[in-house]
Amino acid sequence: MNALAEALRLIVTLDADLFEILWLSIRVSLIALAISAVISLPLGTWLAITRFPGRKVVILVLNALMGMPPVVVGLMVYLLLSRSGPLGWMGLLYTPTAMIIAQVVLITPIIAALSHQVIENLHQEYRDTFYSMGVTGRRAIVAYLVDARFALTTCILAGFGRAIAEVGAVIIVGGNIDHLTRVMTTAIALETSKGNLTLALALGAVLLTLSLLVNALVIGVREYAAKRQYA
Amino acid sequence: MPDSLLPIRIRNLRLIKGDRAVLDGVNLTIEELGITVIMGSNGAGKTLLLRCLHGLIEPDQGQITLGNLTVADSRDQQAMVFQHPVLLRRTVLQNLAFAVPDIAKADPQQLLAALDSVHLADRANQPARMLSGGEQQRLALARALLSKPALLLLDEATASLDPASVLLIESLVKAQSKRGTKVILISHDQGQGRRLADEVVFMSGGQVAEQSPADQFFTEPRTPVAEAYLAGKILF
Amino acid sequence: MKHLIICVTLALSTHTLADTIIVQSTTSTQNSGLYDYLLPMAEEATGVKVNIVAVGTGQAIKNAMRCDGDVLLVHSKPDEEAFVAEGFGEKRYDLMYNDFVIIGPESDPADVASAPDVVEALQRIQQTGAKFASRGDDSGTHKKELALWREAGIDPEGGSGRWYLETGSGMGATLNTGVSLGAYILSDRATWISFANKQDATIVYEGNPALFNQYGVTPVSVDKCPTVNRQAAQAFTQWLVSVAGQSAIAAYQLNGKQLFFPNANQTKPDN
Numbered sequence A: 001m002n003a004l005a006e007a008l009r010l011i012v013t014l015d016a017d018l019f020e021i022l023w024l025s026i027r028v029s030l031i032a033l034a035i036s037a038v039i040s041l042p043l044g045t046w047l048a049i050t051r052f053p054g055r056k057v058v059i060l061v062l063n064a065l066m067g068m069p070p071v072v073v074g075l076m077v078y079l080l081l082s083r084s085g086p087l088g089w090m091g092l093l094y095t096p097t098a099m100i101i102a103q104v105v106l107i108t109p110i111i112a113a114l115s116h117q118v119i120e121n122l123h124q125e126y127r128d129t130f131y132s133m134g135v136t137g138r139r140a141i142v143a144y145l146v147d148a149r150f151a152l153t154t155c156i157l158a159g160f161g162r163a164i165a166e167v168g169a170v171i172i173v174g175g176n177i178d179h180l181t182r183v184m185t186t187a188i189a190l191e192t193s194k195g196n197l198t199l200a201l202a203l204g205a206v207l208l209t210l211s212l213l214v215n216a217l218v219i220g221v222r223e224y225a226a227k228r229q230y231a
Numbered sequence B: 001m002p003d004s005l006l007p008i009r010i011r012n013l014r015l016i017k018g019d020r021a022v023l024d025g026v027n028l029t030i031e032e033l034g035i036t037v038i039m040g041s042n043g044a045g046k047t048l049l050l051r052c053l054h055g056l057i058e059p060d061q062g063q064i065t066l067g068n069l070t071v072a073d074s075r076d077q078q079a080m081v082f083q084h085p086v087l088l089r090r091t092v093l094q095n096l097a098f099a100v101p102d103i104a105k106a107d108p109q110q111l112l113a114a115l116d117s118v119h120l121a122d123r124a125n126q127p128a129r130m131l132s133g134g135e136q137q138r139l140a141l142a143r144a145l146l147s148k149p150a151l152l153l154l155d156e157a158t159a160s161l162d163p164a165s166v167l168l169i170e171s172l173v174k175a176q177s178k179r180g181t182k183v184i185l186i187s188h189d190q191g192q193g194r195r196l197a198d199e200v201v202f203m204s205g206g207q208v209a210e211q212s213p214a215d216q217f218f219t220e221p222r223t224p225v226a227e228a229y230l231a232g233k234i235l236f
Numbered sequence C: 001m002k003h004l005i006i007c008v009t010l011a012l013s014t015h016t017l018a019d020t021i022i023v024q025s026t027t028s029t030q031n032s033g034l035y036d037y038l039l040p041m042a043e044e045a046t047g048v049k050v051n052i053v054a055v056g057t058g059q060a061i062k063n064a065m066r067c068d069g070d071v072l073l074v075h076s077k078p079d080e081e082a083f084v085a086e087g088f089g090e091k092r093y094d095l096m097y098n099d100f101v102i103i104g105p106e107s108d109p110a111d112v113a114s115a116p117d118v119v120e121a122l123q124r125i126q127q128t129g130a131k132f133a134s135r136g137d138d139s140g141t142h143k144k145e146l147a148l149w150r151e152a153g154i155d156p157e158g159g160s161g162r163w164y165l166e167t168g169s170g171m172g173a174t175l176n177t178g179v180s181l182g183a184y185i186l187s188d189r190a191t192w193i194s195f196a197n198k199q200d201a202t203i204v205y206e207g208n209p210a211l212f213n214q215y216g217v218t219p220v221s222v223d224k225c226p227t228v229n230r231q232a233a234q235a236f237t238q239w240l241v242s243v244a245g246q247s248a249i250a251a252y253q254l255n256g257k258q259l260f261f262p263n264a265n266q267t268k269p270d271n
Helices: A002-012 A016-049 A055-066 A070-081 A096-133 A137-147 A149-164 A168-174 A184-193 A197-227 B046-054 B071-077 B092-099 B101-106 B109-117 B133-146 B163-178 B190-196 B214-219 B224-230 C002-012 C027-031 C034-046 C057-065 C077-085 C118-127 C140-151 C171-181 C189-194 C230-241 C243-251
Strands: B008-017 B020-030 B035-040 B061-066 B078-081 B151-155 B182-186 B199-204 B207-213 C020-025 C049-054 C071-074 C093-105 C132-134 C164-166 C184-188 C201-205 C212-219
Touching: A002 A197, A016 A055, A016 A096, A016 A137, A016 A149, A016 A184, A016 A197, A055 A096, A070 A096, A070 A168, A096 A137, A096 A149, A096 A168, A096 B078, A137 A149, A149 A197, A168 A184, A184 A197, A184 C027, A184 C171, B008 B046, B020 B046, B020 B061, B020 B199, B020 B207, B035 B046, B035 B163, B035 B190, B046 B071, B046 B078, B046 B151, B046 B182, B061 B071, B071 B078, B078 B133, B092 B101, B092 B109, B092 B133, B101 B109, B109 B133, B133 B163, B151 B163, B163 B182, B163 B190, B190 B214, B199 B214, B199 B224, B207 B214, B207 B224, C020 C027, C020 C057, C020 C230, C027 C034, C027 C049, C027 C171, C027 C189, C034 C049, C034 C230, C034 C243, C057 C071, C057 C077, C057 C140, C071 C077, C071 C230, C077 C212, C093 C171, C093 C189, C093 C230, C093 C243, C118 C140, C132 C171, C140 C184, C164 C171, C171 C184, C171 C189, C171 C201, C184 C189, C212 C230, C230 C243
Parallel strands: B035 B182, B035 B199, B078 B151, B151 B182, C020 C049, C020 C071, C132 C164, C132 C184
Antiparallel strands: B008 B020, B008 B061, B199 B207, C071 C212, C093 C184, C093 C201, C093 C212
């Protein structure tokens, strides 16, 4: 109860620190989502509609990567971006960019695997017609992405949910630096470690509210789609 | 009209499913323009033959040539209308535009004219999958015709449609045939066969049992199995 | 892809500014709020923007050895000296001290409060079968705790998972766990004072010279790590050990208590 009151207070008083970290959370996760979607949606589609040797292995690996612990991703990206790592020269460790990279690595397999499922179902329906119309390759991938657009919002939402709720990877590569790389989840971890459980819970409530809003939006979009037989 | 796909020659076509030959040595030559109606009981191999012709199925044995072309080389001159039309999750007009992007860019009026010909002009901007079954199939036909095919295949395209849609589709198919498109259609409907067919190919047990001019087929079929079929006496 | 990364970097990063440094730090200095108070002053005085990465001492040293920091601010003198000896640090400065305390339930079932010294206190915990929550994370506090067990002639690893609970986490997380379990915990005083989830736990043992806790600051060597911002790292370090920095540290209070005692340029009895 205290936590909810505190959450409400932080929101209605437009607490500057809260909105800074909330905005960074959203910004980092949205950019990660955009980059990941550009990679994973065509990849998932391509895997659904083409047949090549080793395709099943790729799908298996993709599904396995969905379950990769964020902290492992964080560690891998840390070793990559560390000054002594292969990409150290870019100076990206402890920046929001590093967090974006970690989140992209984390959610790309998820969106790719889920969209692969969605497109595979649609492919069952469209295959003969597309073949008959001579629609192949790039044109087919784009057409599938356009036609599955509403079902794919759920895949993207799953990716966004994972990205914005994730703490293990971003705390390693971002460093939880105040006013630079502190996001909602790392702030919650910090406040918990300081024993400020009420504040930590309040931040959690704010994050939950954000998640509810995003979900409501997606449900609205899907309702619209269903009404027009687009789903 | 691009190069003629005639004559269509099908030689010793075999297709095995499990341990059964579902196409068991089909031999067929179609030389004339006009409308060829394929008839036969369920399981006779009509749909499979049509799909082989369109390249949707690779036969296990045999040869198909269309004019001097192989199936693969002739595909962009073929169009097919399926029993259950598959429409994109887009508007009616966008469905046409997707099928013929070049025309959509160069001469969008053609798309509207095509919609008009299937009596769907007023539905242009509605979601295609909201249309009724008959309307959807009319749209699918308009889509197929826009590509100006040399060969039009219809697989029971009017089964389970309302009579008005059936008659509209029939008249459009007939008109297209007059314009020089070879039409091959599968039908169970003898009335439709009589109305449309210039010749009939009757299939039974994965083989062509009879190929006759339509007049002859419906009055005096040459094979007992076709006679029994027309009399409604064959059950599989 | 590379272009994309660079664009995003430009859009988001302030890290590459010439006057920005990363400090690999122990957690107590952050959790106690010292940096929130100190860094604006340091920035004002030196023009250096300081970004803190607060992890355990062990991890902070390893991160710095990978050149992922410009300054090291931790509390494990032998390790810091080894860091300098191996060439990773330029020179180590004593910065400030406070002390470790033993936290336990108010009821004090092992009667730690009346122990004559810290060795006896630890022995009582082990003998009465009370629980002890350890950091278990190679941090400065963890190293200190292990040294104390050695002095007490006890190998707590034998009771690992039964009475000796290694959380493998930071000080705050270990306090959360230990307090909830009614366990004893070794904590630095600053973190404990600023810790907000004390419940019925309290300081049961304190004030023994053996519990001295020295913090040190070491600029990372530009010879080992060419990417280090040496000028800014030096400026920040020198300000910390200057009169201005030292008096700022002395002036920091939480709940009316001074948390850190500056002792740069002084000789302190080494434990």
